[in-house]
Amino acid sequence: MLSLILWEIRRRVGTIVGWAIGLGAFCAAHQLIYTALPDEVRRIDVRALTLLESLGMQTFATFEGFMLSTALNLLPLLTGALGVALGVGALAAEESDGTLEWLASLPISRTRLLLGKAIAAAFVLLAIVALAGLITAGAFLALSPETPVTAADLFLVILVNWLIGFVFLAISLFLGAYLPTRGAATSTSATALLVSFLGNNLAGMAPAMEPYRTLLPHFYFDRITGMWTGEVGWLDMGTLAAIGLGALLLAFSAFTRRSLTVAAWPWQRPRPPKRLRTIAATAGGTSSGPRALASTIVALLGLALLAAPVAAYRELAPVVPTPLPTLPSAPTATPLSPTATSAPTTEPTAVIPPTSTPTLTSSPPPTATATITPAPTATPVTYTVQPGDTLAEIAQAQGVTLEALIEANNIEEPSRIEVGDVFIIPLPPAE
Amino acid sequence: MTPEAEEPSAEAPIEEPAAEIPIAEPPAEAPDVAEDLVVETESLTVYYGRRRGIAQLGLAVRRGEVYGFLGPNGAGKTTTLRVLLDIVRPTLGHASIFGLDCQRHGVAIRRRVGYLPGEFSVYPKLTADAYFNMVAAIRGEPYDEAYRRTLTERLNLDPTHPLHTYSRGNKQKVGLVAALMGRPELLLLDEPTAGLEPLVQQQVLALVREARSEGRTVLLSSHNLPEVQAICDRVGIIRDGRLIAVEEVDALVRGQYHRLRLRFEHLPPAGLLEEAGAREVGRTDQDVMIEVRGSLNQVLTRAVEYGVLDLEDHPFTLEDVFLAYYGAGTIEPYA
Numbered sequence: 001m002l003s004l005i006l007w008e009i010r011r012r013v014g015t016i017v018g019w020a021i022g023l024g025a026f027c028a029a030h031q032l033i034y035t036a037l038p039d040e041v042r043r044i045d046v047r048a049l050t051l052l053e054s055l056g057m058q059t060f061a062t063f064e065g066f067m068l069s070t071a072l073n074l075l076p077l078l079t080g081a082l083g084v085a086l087g088v089g090a091l092a093a094e095e096s097d098g099t100l101e102w103l104a105s106l107p108i109s110r111t112r113l114l115l116g117k118a119i120a121a122a123f124v125l126l127a128i129v130a131l132a133g134l135i136t137a138g139a140f141l142a143l144s145p146e147t148p149v150t151a152a153d154l155f156l157v158i159l160v161n162w163l164i165g166f167v168f169l170a171i172s173l174f175l176g177a178y179l180p181t182r183g184a185a186t187s188t189s190a191t192a193l194l195v196s197f198l199g200n201n202l203a204g205m206a207p208a209m210e211p212y213r214t215l216l217p218h219f220y221f222d223r224i225t226g227m228w229t230g231e232v233g234w235l236d237m238g239t240l241a242a243i244g245l246g247a248l249l250l251a252f253s254a255f256t257r258r259s260l261t262v263a264a265w266p267w268q269r270p271r272p273p274k275r276l277r278t279i280a281a282t283a284g285g286t287s288s289g290p291r292a293l294a295s296t297i298v299a300l301l302g303l304a305l306l307a308a309p310v311a312a313y314r315e316l317a318p319v320v321p322t323p324l325p326t327l328p329s330a331p332t333a334t335p336l337s338p339t340a341t342s343a344p345t346t347e348p349t350a351v352i353p354p355t356s357t358p359t360l361t362s363s364p365p366p367t368a369t370a371t372i373t374p375a376p377t378a379t380p381v382t383y384t385v386q387p388g389d390t391l392a393e394i395a396q397a398q399g400v401t402l403e404a405l406i407e408a409n410n411i412e413e414p415s416r417i418e419v420g421d422v423f424i425i426p427l428p429p430a431e
Numbered sequence: 432m433t434p435e436a437e438e439p440s441a442e443a444p445i446e447e448p449a450a451e452i453p454i455a456e457p458p459a460e461a462p463d464v465a466e467d468l469v470v471e472t473e474s475l476t477v478y479y480g481r482r483r484g485i486a487q488l489g490l491a492v493r494r495g496e497v498y499g500f501l502g503p504n505g506a507g508k509t510t511t512l513r514v515l516l517d518i519v520r521p522t523l524g525h526a527s528i529f530g531l532d533c534q535r536h537g538v539a540i541r542r543r544v545g546y547l548p549g550e551f552s553v554y555p556k557l558t559a560d561a562y563f564n565m566v567a568a569i570r571g572e573p574y575d576e577a578y579r580r581t582l583t584e585r586l587n588l589d590p591t592h593p594l595h596t597y598s599r600g601n602k603q604k605v606g607l608v609a610a611l612m613g614r615p616e617l618l619l620l621d622e623p624t625a626g627l628e629p630l631v632q633q634q635v636l637a638l639v640r641e642a643r644s645e646g647r648t649v650l651l652s653s654h655n656l657p658e659v660q661a662i663c664d665r666v667g668i669i670r671d672g673r674l675i676a677v678e679e680v681d682a683l684v685r686g687q688y689h690r691l692r693l694r695f696e697h698l699p700p701a702g703l704l705e706e707a708g709a710r711e712v713g714r715t716d717q718d719v720m721i722e723v724r725g726s727l728n729q730v731l732t733r734a735v736e737y738g739v740l741d742l743e744d745h746p747f748t749l750e751d752v753f754l755a756y757y758g759a760g761t762i763e764p765y766a
Contacts (some may be wrong), residue, residue, distance in 0.1 A: 003568035003569050003571065004568075004569050006568075007565050007568060007569065011554060011556070014556075097552050098550055098551075098552030099552045099553065099554060101513070101518055101548050101552075102546070102548055102551070102552065102606075104517075104518045105516045105518065105541060105543035105544075105546040105570075106541060106566070106569050106570055107538050107541040107570060107571075108537075108538065108541075108569060109537065109538050159689070244561065249581070257476075258520070259513075259518070259519040259520045260513075260518045260519065261513065261519065262479055262519060264479055264480060267480075275620055376516070
C-alpha cells in the first residue's frame with residue numbers, strides 16, 4: 001500500500017506545485033493590496049454594509065481584519081474546491097477513465113486501495129496548503145505590515161484550511177465511491193461545497209436559518225479562524241475531523257460493496273429477477289454475508305460520526321424564529337469612533353480579539369440606538385452574538401448597562417454566551 | 432472487505448511464489464490435467480439492474496490450457512473476466528480461481544493473475560517504463576527486468592515516451608507487457624490482439640503459446656476466429672450471457688466433424704443418407720452436401736451403392752461452428 005501512496009503522490013507533484021503557487025500568490029497578493037491601501041479606504045468600515053458583512057467581511061481597518069475579510073474568507077472555498085478536485089480525481093475520474101479497472105485487478109484489496117488513495121490525496125492537500133502558507137508567510141515577512149500578527153500566526157491560519165479541504169476531500173471520495181460517474185460525483189460535491197460556504201455566510205443574515213448552519217462544515221471552520229481573535233477552537237477542529245472521518249467511512253462502505261466499472265446508479269444495482277433469487281436461496285446464496293455486515297457497520301459508524309457534531313451543537317442554534325436584527329443602516333454608522341483604529345495597535349499582544357473589537361465599537365453608537373427607539377412599541381431591537389463578543393462589550397456598544405441586558409434576556413450565566421445567541425436590547429435609561 | 436480478512440489467506444494456498452523463473456514443465460499429459468481446474472464458475476449470474484450481464488454461466492478452465500472465450504460484443508465475456516478479478520460482483524453464483532473464492536480471496540488470487548483489460552486505459556503523463564515500475568511496485572514483487580525488455584522488443588514497443596503520445600495499438604502493447612512481465616500463473620486477456628498490426632499479433636500469439644509451454648494457463652476472449660483456432664486448446668462459446676457450448680478445437684477441426692460434397696452417378700433419395708447418420712445440408716441434381724459426426728463408414732458404405740463419382744472434403748473451421756451457434760449454420764452442440 002505504501003508504494004501505491006508514493007505513486008499517487010508522485011503523479012500529483014505538478015498539482016502540488018501549481019496549486020501551492022496559486023493559493024500562495026492569492027494570499028500574498030492580498031497582503032500587497034493591504035499595504036497599498038490608501039488611508040481613507042482603511043477607515044471604511046465594511047461592517048456597515050450589510051451585504052458585505054453577510055459575505056464574511058469584517059473590517060479593513062486592521063491587517064487581520066482585512067485578511068480575514070478577503071483572502072482568508074475565500075480560502076476555505078478554494079481549499080474546499082481543491083479537496084473536491086482531489087477526491088473526485090482519486091476515484092470517480094479514474095473509474096470513468098478506465099484506469100480504476102486495471103488498479104482493481106492488482107493484488108490489493110479494495111479497502112487498501114481506497115485507504116492508499118485517501119492518504120495520498122490528504123497528503124497532497126497538506127503539502128499544497130503548507131506550501132501556500134509558507135509563500136504567504138514569506139510575503140508577509142517581506143512586506144512587514146503593521147500588525148500584532150506574526151508570520152507564524154499567518155502560516156497556521158492558512159494551514160488550518162487543510163481541515164476544510166479534508167472534509168470535502170472525504171465527501172467527494174464518498175460521492176465518487178457511491179455515484180457511478182465522474183460528472184455525478186463532481187456536480188454533487190461542488191454543490192455541497194457551495195451550499196456549505198454560501199449557506200454559512202448567508203445564514204448569518206437570516207436568523208431563521210441559523211439552526212441549519214450547524215449542518216454546514218464551513219460553520220465550524222469559521223469558528224476555528226477565531227484563533228487570531230481568541231482561543232484555538234479545538235472542539236470545532238474535532239468536529240470537522242469527525243465529519244471528514246465519517247464521510248471517509250461511508251466511502252469505504254460504498255466502495256467495498258459495489259461493482260466497479262459498471263457506471264450504475266444505486267437503483268440500477270444488481271437486483272436479479274425474483275425467480276433467480278429464490279433459486280439462489282435454495283442453492284446456498286452468494287458468499288457475501290459477513291462482509292456485507294461489516295460494511296454496513298462501517299457505514300453506520302460513518303453516519304454516526306456525521307451526526308454527532310450536529311447533535312453536540314444543538315444548543316448553539318436556538319430554534320427561535322426571531323425578528324430580523326435591525327442593524328444600523330449604513331449612513332448612521334459613518335461617525336467611526338477613533339477607537340476602531342487605535343484599539344488593536346494599543347494592544348501589545350495578539351491574544352485579545354483585535355478584529356472583533358473594531359466591529360463592536362463600530363456598531364451603533366448610542367445615538368444610533370436612540371434614533372431607532374422612537375418606535376419602541378412591538379419590535380424590540382435585537383443583537384446576534386458574533387465571535388469574540390462578551391456580554392459587557394455588547395452592553396457597552398448598545399449603550400445599555402450590563403445588568404439591564406442580563407435582566408432583559410434572563411441570562412443565568414453571563415460569562416457563557418454563544419455565537420449566534422440573539423439578545424433583546426432593552427431600552428436605554430431615559431435621558 | 433477488511434485487509435485483515437484477505438491478507439492471511441493470501442499466504443496459505445500458494446503452491447509456488449508468483450513471478451518466479453518459469454518452471455519448464457514437461458509436456459502436459461492430457462488425461463492427468465483434465466480435472467485440475469484453474470478457473471471454475473458455477474451458475475454465475477450478473478445483472479446490471481434489470482439488464483443481464485451473464486446468466487447461469489458455468490466455466491471450467493484446466494491448468495495449462497489456452498481457453499478461448501468466444502462471442503460477439505456484449506455477450507458477457509468482459510463481465511465474466513471482471514467477476515473473476517472481483518471488479519464486478521456476481522448477483523448470484525460462485526466463481527473461483529486456483530480453488531479460492533474470487534470474492535473472499537481476491538488479493539491472493541490477483542497476486543497470481545495477469546490481466547489485460549479489454550479497454551486498456553493508461554495514466555497519460557507516465558512513460559511506459561515508469562508505468563511498468565509502478566505496476567511492479569504496487570504488485571510488490573521482484574520481477575525479471577530482462578524478460579520485460581525482451582517483451583518490449585518483441586512487441587516492438589519503445590517504452591520511453593509518455594503514454595498519451597502512444598497510439599491505440601501501442602497502448603495495447605503496454606497493457607500486454609504489464610500483464611505478462613510477472614509471468615503470472617494465469618493470464619486473463621480480454622481481446623489481446625485487438626488493434627495490433629499483423630506481425631505483432633503473431634508475436635502475441637507466440638507469447639501465449641510460450642506461456643502454455645511453461646505450464647501456465649491462459650483464458651482469452653476474442654472474436655477473431657482464425658486466431659482462436661490457431662492457439663486455443665478449447666473454446667467456450669457464449670451467447671446472450673450463457674455459455675452454450677464448449678469445444679475441443681483439435682477434435683473440432685481435425686477429425687470429429689466432417690463436411691463432404693459427394694457427386695453421384697444416381698442421386699440417392701432424400702433421407703437415405705440421413706438414416707446412415709449423416710445430415711444433408713444441400714443438394715443439386717448431381718451433388719449432395721452432407722455433414723457427419725464421428726465415423727464415416729456407414730455413410731460411405733451406403734453412398735457407394737449409388738455410385739460415387741467424386742468426393743470433396745470441406746473441413747470445418749471454427750467460424751462454421753461459431754455461426755452454427757449463432758443460427759446461420761447447422762452443427763449441433765455436443766451432447
